[in-house]
Amino acid sequence: MGLLGAGVVGSGTLDLLARRGEQIARSIGARLQVRRVLVRDLARPRAVTIPADQLTTDPSTILDDPSIDVVVELMGGENPAVEYIARALANQKHVVTANKEVIAKHGPELLDLANRNDVNLFFEASVGGGIPVISVLRHDLIANEITSLRAIINGTTNFILTAMEQGRSYDEALAEAQRLGYAESDPSNDVRGTDAVYKLAILSTLAFRTNVRPSQIGCVGIDQLRQKDFKHAAGMGYVIKLLASADVGAKGIVASVRPTLIPTSHHLASVKGVFNAVLLDGDQIDKFMLYGQGAGARPTASAVVADLCAIAHNLQRGVIDRIEIAPQDRPIVDPGDMLSRYYLRLQVADRPGVLAQIAQVLATKAISISSVMQHETDETTGVAEIVIMTHAAVERDSAAALAEIRHLDSVREISAVLRVER
Numbered sequence: 001m002g003l004l005g006a007g008v009v010g011s012g013t014l015d016l017l018a019r020r021g022e023q024i025a026r027s028i029g030a031r032l033q034v035r036r037v038l039v040r041d042l043a044r045p046r047a048v049t050i051p052a053d054q055l056t057t058d059p060s061t062i063l064d065d066p067s068i069d070v071v072v073e074l075m076g077g078e079n080p081a082v083e084y085i086a087r088a089l090a091n092q093k094h095v096v097t098a099n100k101e102v103i104a105k106h107g108p109e110l111l112d113l114a115n116r117n118d119v120n121l122f123f124e125a126s127v128g129g130g131i132p133v134i135s136v137l138r139h140d141l142i143a144n145e146i147t148s149l150r151a152i153i154n155g156t157t158n159f160i161l162t163a164m165e166q167g168r169s170y171d172e173a174l175a176e177a178q179r180l181g182y183a184e185s186d187p188s189n190d191v192r193g194t195d196a197v198y199k200l201a202i203l204s205t206l207a208f209r210t211n212v213r214p215s216q217i218g219c220v221g222i223d224q225l226r227q228k229d230f231k232h233a234a235g236m237g238y239v240i241k242l243l244a245s246a247d248v249g250a251k252g253i254v255a256s257v258r259p260t261l262i263p264t265s266h267h268l269a270s271v272k273g274v275f276n277a278v279l280l281d282g283d284q285i286d287k288f289m290l291y292g293q294g295a296g297a298r299p300t301a302s303a304v305v306a307d308l309c310a311i312a313h314n315l316q317r318g319v320i321d322r323i324e325i326a327p328q329d330r331p332i333v334d335p336g337d338m339l340s341r342y343y344l345r346l347q348v349a350d351r352p353g354v355l356a357q358i359a360q361v362l363a364t365k366a367i368s369i370s371s372v373m374q375h376e377t378d379e380t381t382g383v384a385e386i387v388i389m390t391h392a393a394v395e396r397d398s399a400a401a402l403a404e405i406r407h408l409d410s411v412r413e414i415s416a417v418l419r420v421e422r
């Protein structure tokens, strides 16, 4: 095989193959042999020793070498990774990738290309690192109609939210995540929800056998959250999570990534720190949950090597793992149609009649209030903070109501708008 990339996951994969190669060879009846490793910088120090004659900066020495059966793409980013994967598949090489962006944006077309060239395309490491969720959706739950999916699939944001739950501010929690290597120096892909959107696109495409594109998934990040939201949530029996959710409803599939209040009794409420979990609802199995480490060199390499072993098995039996993504082809509903309860935190003038004004605007959109709490008044500015919990409302209606509320002269700021999960 040829590896494209020898960074965190590439080095982890090479290290695992070096340590477990013999044992793996005995159990699968074939030896996984690395022929070449593509990198950008030949001189860069690496976490593993790679023989100099294996390292290359020329992708064609892997993609066009007929002696290479399997290409393992661990470079990351959309380009040139997607071109390299497509070229490998067109050259009838099996491909393993950990690249969520490429699979989320181009997965169905690449799977189709793999099918047409009679080769396997595996991507277990692209979602949930060490959690074998792709294989479960591809194989183990194939006899189920999956109706709903809830997931915590970004370890960085879950680490930050857990630290905030324990009393840290957003900036302190982010700095700690960066110090421990969980967050990159530019954390925007994680904290703005983009990474979770890619993973949710992959999971919902497989779960619902319908192509769900990242652009069809609603996305709100965690950067609006403040420490006080965690305190208010805890007081009402909730924790806050960046929840990826997708449901099949009467109109079609609706999917979104949102900071969400989750009851402390919910299965996902106890998923802390960098851990990930995926909760599925299937018509044969009912509720089913997978839990484990979502990233890191060792868990991710475990998934990459499992895919390599599956390909080695298939090669020996002369079969390929076909997957047809869009036999059901259900419509994708605008996330604005999603029905949910809401937590609203607002800064308002501390004077009589303010609540009645807000309630009236909400009522025009048929949104009723379930509870209101006034938390503190700043005596110098006369501004009070209130938290409103609504009953279930359509997201589009609640956004329209909030746009009006923002313009009331008694409202200084809408500080947080969070979904509330049952």
Ligand SMILES: NC(=O)c1ccc[n+]([C@@H]2O[C@H](COP(=O)([O-])OP(=O)(O)OC[C@H]3O[C@@H](n4cnc5c(N)ncnc54)[C@H](OP(=O)(O)O)[C@@H]3O)[C@@H](O)[C@H]2O)c1
Binding pocket: 004, 005, 006, 007, 008, 009, 010, 038, 039, 040, 041, 042, 044, 073, 074, 075, 076, 077, 080, 098, 099, 100, 125, 126, 129, 294, 295, 296, 297, 300
């Ligand atoms: N890190 C995780 O915990 C994790 C978990 C799950 C999935 N993933 C996915 O795994 C993939 C790899 O992530 P990573 O963290 O291992 O990344 P990384 O540490 O940045 O490593 C990337 C590697 O690819 C090489 N590379 C990048 N662009 C290249 C190009 N244009 N030509 C040649 N070589 C190139 C780099 O070469 P140089 O070393 O010479 O710069 C480096 O060896 C990504 O798709 C990521 O989303 C990562």
